[in-house]
Amino acid sequence: MPAKPDRELPVLLREYRPPAWRVDHVDLEFDLGIHRTRVDARLTLRRAGPAGEPLFLDGEGLRLVSIALDGRPLDVTEYRLDEHGLTIAQMPDGAVLHTCVELDPSTNSALQGLYLSGTPEHGFLLTQCEAEGFRRITFFPDRPDVLARYTTTLRADPARFPILLANGNPAGTGLLDDGRLWARWDDPHPKPCYLFALVAGRLEVLERAFVTAEGRAVTLRIYAEADAIDRCGYAMDALERAMRWDEEHYGRCYDLDVFHIVATHDFNMGAMENKGLNIFNAKYLLADPARSTDDDYRHVEAIVAHEYFHNWTGNRVTCRDWFQLSLKEGLTVFREQQFSADMGSHVLKRIEDVQLLRRAQFPEDAGPLAHPVRPDRYSAIDNFYTATVYDKGAELVRMLAGRLGPAGWRRGMDEYFARHDGEAATVEDFLAALGEANEVDLRGYLVWYAQAGTPQLLASGRYDAAHRTYTLELRQHTAPTPGQDVKQPLPVPVRLALLDAGGQPLPLRGASAQAAVSECVVELRDAQAAFTFVDIDRPRAASLLRGFSAPVRVEAGFGADDLAFLVRHESDGFNRWEAAQQLARLAFDRVLAGDLRAAEIGVWVSTVSALLDDNRVEPALLAELLTPPDALELAERCEPFDPAAVYRAREFLEKSLAQVTGARVAARHGQLVEAEQGALDGASQSRRRLAGRCLGLWMRADPTAAAEVAARRAAQAPNMTERLAALTLLAHHGAPQAEAALGDFAARYADDPITLDKWFALQAQIPAEAAVERVAALRADSRFNLRNPNRVYALLRAFAARNLVAFHRPDGAGYALIEDCLVELDAINPTTASRLAATLKDWKRLEPTRRVLLQASVERLAAAATSPDLADILRRTLA
Numbered sequence: 001m002p003a004k005p006d007r008e009l010p011v012l013l014r015e016y017r018p019p020a021w022r023v024d025h026v027d028l029e030f031d032l033g034i035h036r037t038r039v040d041a042r043l044t045l046r047r048a049g050p051a052g053e054p055l056f057l058d059g060e061g062l063r064l065v066s067i068a069l070d071g072r073p074l075d076v077t078e079y080r081l082d083e084h085g086l087t088i089a090q091m092p093d094g095a096v097l098h099t100c101v102e103l104d105p106s107t108n109s110a111l112q113g114l115y116l117s118g119t120p121e122h123g124f125l126l127t128q129c130e131a132e133g134f135r136r137i138t139f140f141p142d143r144p145d146v147l148a149r150y151t152t153t154l155r156a157d158p159a160r161f162p163i164l165l166a167n168g169n170p171a172g173t174g175l176l177d178d179g180r181l182w183a184r185w186d187d188p189h190p191k192p193c194y195l196f197a198l199v200a201g202r203l204e205v206l207e208r209a210f211v212t213a214e215g216r217a218v219t220l221r222i223y224a225e226a227d228a229i230d231r232c233g234y235a236m237d238a239l240e241r242a243m244r245w246d247e248e249h250y251g252r253c254y255d256l257d258v259f260h261i262v263a264t265h266d267f268n269m270g271a272m273e274n275k276g277l278n279i280f281n282a283k284y285l286l287a288d289p290a291r292s293t294d295d296d297y298r299h300v301e302a303i304v305a306h307e308y309f310h311n312w313t314g315n316r317v318t319c320r321d322w323f324q325l326s327l328k329e330g331l332t333v334f335r336e337q338q339f340s341a342d343m344g345s346h347v348l349k350r351i352e353d354v355q356l357l358r359r360a361q362f363p364e365d366a367g368p369l370a371h372p373v374r375p376d377r378y379s380a381i382d383n384f385y386t387a388t389v390y391d392k393g394a395e396l397v398r399m400l401a402g403r404l405g406p407a408g409w410r411r412g413m414d415e416y417f418a419r420h421d422g423e424a425a426t427v428e429d430f431l432a433a434l435g436e437a438n439e440v441d442l443r444g445y446l447v448w449y450a451q452a453g454t455p456q457l458l459a460s461g462r463y464d465a466a467h468r469t470y471t472l473e474l475r476q477h478t479a480p481t482p483g484q485d486v487k488q489p490l491p492v493p494v495r496l497a498l499l500d501a502g503g504q505p506l507p508l509r510g511a512s513a514q515a516a517v518s519e520c521v522v523e524l525r526d527a528q529a530a531f532t533f534v535d536i537d538r539p540r541a542a543s544l545l546r547g548f549s550a551p552v553r554v555e556a557g558f559g560a561d562d563l564a565f566l567v568r569h570e571s572d573g574f575n576r577w578e579a580a581q582q583l584a585r586l587a588f589d590r591v592l593a594g595d596l597r598a599a600e601i602g603v604w605v606s607t608v609s610a611l612l613d614d615n616r617v618e619p620a621l622l623a624e625l626l627t628p629p630d631a632l633e634l635a636e637r638c639e640p641f642d643p644a645a646v647y648r649a650r651e652f653l654e655k656s657l658a659q660v661t662g663a664r665v666a667a668r669h670g671q672l673v674e675a676e677q678g679a680l681d682g683a684s685q686s687r688r689r690l691a692g693r694c695l696g697l698w699m700r701a702d703p704t705a706a707a708e709v710a711a712r713r714a715a716q717a718p719n720m721t722e723r724l725a726a727l728t729l730l731a732h733h734g735a736p737q738a739e740a741a742l743g744d745f746a747a748r749y750a751d752d753p754i755t756l757d758k759w760f761a762l763q764a765q766i767p768a769e770a771a772v773e774r775v776a777a778l779r780a781d782s783r784f785n786l787r788n789p790n791r792v793y794a795l796l797r798a799f800a801a802r803n804l805v806a807f808h809r810p811d812g813a814g815y816a817l818i819e820d821c822l823v824e825l826d827a828i829n830p831t832t833a834s835r836l837a838a839t840l841k842d843w844k845r846l847e848p849t850r851r852v853l854l855q856a857s858v859e860r861l862a863a864a865a866t867s868p869d870l871a872d873i874l875r876r877t878l879a
């Protein structure tokens with residue numbers, strides 16, 4: 001990278017240059033105030049590049065008060081300031097640079113850098129530095145490969161800011177002569193500046209003692225505002241579980257004397273892994289039985305674990321540059337998925353992960369915003385915190401872990417930590433450590449990191465009765481994506497079994513005559529290959545891509561009868577569900593084509609409805625087996641995309657199933673909720689999931705009777721999971737009780753922003769054209785606030801991303817509403833604006849009437865966008 005980057009050009013991976021300057025130590029002093037904060041930074045700098053190279057430090061929106069080099073104040077001619085930072089041309093090879101800057105946290109609505117959460121009177125101050133927020137706090141080489149040791153001193157009025165937190169271990173606190181409180185923090189671990197954090201304000205604390213497997217005593221503390229502190233217990237339990245799990249499964253212990261988490265209602269993302277001081281969106285930290293759904297509990301556990309796991313994958317070993325973002329994120333999502341599966345059900349967790357991949361990542365990979373897991377260029381890095389980097393990235397790590405096996409994976413990870421602890425690494429470093437620890441060459445997987453798009457895997461099987469062999473032919477193809485016209489073949493691991501007529505796996509033997517196994521993994525390395533199994537009976541069915549062994553779309557040409565067989569007999573829980581999904585997709589395709597009497601529809605209905613009578617199926621899995629793929633997945637099967645038609649076709653499937661199961665699901669619902677106490681154990685959660693599904697089907701079979709029960713459950717159910725499910729059904733089916741129930745809910749939870757967000761979100765998704773007017777009214781409601789990301793996501797993103805009927809209303813009113821909001825939001829919070837704008841990416845696929853309208857909206861917005869984040873998303877959307 002040149003000394004001073006040119007902001008007009010995208011940043012390119014191939015132009016990476018090591019930093020010209022290193023920072024050995026950072027000494028920060030903050031004089032904190034809501035409207036005025038002063039930051040003194042003393043950087044111990046060391047030249048790392050060629051002699052004579054100037055020093056450039058990033059800095060944005062900072063008012064420079066003073067500057068001195070080795071104690072000597074600099075004359076204005078000795079440095080240059082512009083809107084991106086500070087340049088000092090004449091530098092010795094080593095020096096201490098002291099800058100003093102001032103900022104106003106109260107006006108920082110972008111929520112990056114130092115900002116205010118809540119009101120000036122009662123709120124608190126906090127920071128968000130990933131990816132490039134530290135440059136809004138002080139002048140610094142804001143890039144992840146500059147690792148330094150930090151000492152942070154905070155000073156503030158103790159009445160307004162009794163709690164003063166920063167990274168690392170506490171290193172003293174006291175009162176100054178002027179009555180102000182000071183607190184010093186010392187972080188012994190070198191870190192990049194994106195992991196810096198501070199928090200100051202009036203907060204309550206929940207505390208617990210923990211002793212690591214290495215014998216270190218650690219104090220765990222969760223801080224929240226007074227009205228929220230009694231909802232932090234579940235997160236604390238989850239944190240302990242995550243810490244133990246990382247010790248047991250990866251041999252990784254915590255490395256400071258304290259571990260702190262802080263909850264805020266004002267946060268752009270889910271949470272942030274700052275060293276020793278995680279900051280959480282309160283939505284993913286607070287939980288209590290009266291207000292949290294089972295999904296909420298699962299999310300809290302998963303995100304607490306995710307941020308904690310970053311301590312090793314992200315913090316101790318960080319990323320060389322932001323192109324390597326998936327090195328920490330894909331790996332940490334994978335570790336979190338392993339943990340969550342261990343805490344609950346492996347099959348259900350895998351289903352959930354694959355659903356997310358198909359609903360969010362596959363569409364991203366098929367549209368104008370497609371990018372590789374490791375992009376090779378970016379204009380605005382904040383736009384790359386995507387499903388591809390996170391979730392497809394996790395799938396790549398899963399394939400690597402699967403390739404090495406449990407012992408090899410652990411060996412490889414140990415090697416990765418041993419080699420790169422305290423360093424900033426690359427994807428190549430990761431593959432080299434994993435591979436060399438196991439004496440295998442994993443470099444073939446680099447193509448997965450570099451190539452965008454979801455590969456299509458075509459499979460066909462042939463049985464040769466005369467020779468008793470079965471040959472599986474596999475072919476792969478990846479369609480072009482923006483900027484990548486030609487695709488290379490990828491290594492695709494396919495886990496498979498061949499089943500007999502009773503669903504039992506047949507013994508598999510390869511031509512090289514190893515011992516027979518019931519399941520194996522074949523790896524397709526080229527565009528196509530054939531794999532032959534010998535000495536085998538004729539299989540009834542092939543069970544392919546078990547556990548979703550690679551992030552691909554499979555086309556195996558199975559008919560409805562084959563899939564129905566797999567739904568009935570497949571022993572692998574995930575693939576059983578997958579067969580039900582594929583069967584529903586076949587049925588959906590027939591409905592969409594207008595063939596409402598097609599056999600596939602009947603086969604799907606009879607096959608999955610029969611499962612209701614099978615007591616051996618675990619309730620939550622049954623709920624999933626009874627649910628057709630989400631509309632966002634099915635949307636991909638409609639070309640050109642007619643959102644209303646997709647919604648109607650899926651609804652037709654739901655109604656067809658409901659007609660056959662009506663009485664049974666009503667009875668089952670009654671049994672399931674009879675003993676309901678709201679307990680949090682897995683079995684209770686599993687029953688509630690099925691209860692929700694049964695009520696949904698019943699609502700379609702007998703709306704009058706079901707709505708009466710739903711209205712009662714919405715008011716009285718002893719848990720939020722059921723209440724919310726019932727309220728959602730009432731509202732989404734336009735039941736006569738809906739408005740009163742919505743009113744009751746809003747009144748009951750008026751003081752709880754997290755629960756009120758659920759109320760906003762469920763109304764945003766009402767599948768009726770009139771929802772546009774409802775969303776417009778909610779946007780004008782005094783409870784709505786464009787400055788609060790959670791509320792923006794709850795109302796506007798839920799509407800744009802999930803409401804096929806109203807957002808895509810053929811008159812364009814839904815598009816106009818979002819366009820209008822985006823113009824205003826861009827000036828407030830570019831991160832939130834560009835995340836909302838990413839929902840517009842599908843315009844090109846739409847049928848012509850809607851396409852013209854949405855395209856015009858996107859073009860107007862692109863012309864009006866002022867932030868680099870929003871401009872970048874819209875430019876790529878239109879390209």
Ligand code: 0A1
Nearest residue numbers: 128130131268269271272273
């Ligand atoms: N590293 C965090 C995600 C995160 C990214 C950017 C943020 O601010 C713009 C905040 C959080 C994680 O993976 O949890």
Ligand code: ZN
Nearest residue numbers: 306310329332
């Ligand atoms: Zn993360």
